[in-house]
Amino acid sequence: MELKKYRLDEDALALIPEFKNGRQFTKVLTRNGMLLVEEKQEEILNATLLYYGASLRGARDGAKSILGKIKKMPIMVNETLGHYWFPVISPAKPVCIWLALHHIISYESIDKTHTKVWLSGGSFIIVPISKKSLEEKIQRTCTLRYEIETRTARATEQIREQRTTYEVSKHSGQLNYTFQQVESKEYMNR
Structure with a gap:
């Protein structure tokens, strides 16, 4: 099937370049x-x-802030769904393949420069990199996922622990808002 546009979904395993009529x-x-x-x-x-409210540049910038300046940066496509993708070679090269971390089942070396990767559903792809290089990319992507999930869990826990509540208001003719601490019970009764 040929499509003009496409958004990744749960079933997408890999993005593979195809050249046709130039x-x-x-x-x-x-x-x-x-x-x-x-x-x-x-x-x-x-x-x-963009569909999920982000961008490729933003995903790369976010990954860079977590992993530091590395080449072939993995990205988070959707944290809630657990979708993390990484490029096999430089994304600047038109022959770059992207793989979905959550669909990699196993992999094995074919030779010094090729690795066979088994994906969900029984498909496999032979990628033009060594097993060691693939493992490094998978590890980076796992690190990105771990850091994002840990930070999200920590932030969620901090929200649950918040015990101080405030009434924030601005009176007519005043430039600034006023903050007055209120009882948590008042908040809970609403």
């Missing part, structure tokens, strides 16, 4: 088959991130 497309490997999309891999990633 143009770059993307083959999306899914658990249910293959789709040909008239967009580059990064356009699909950006469209998906």
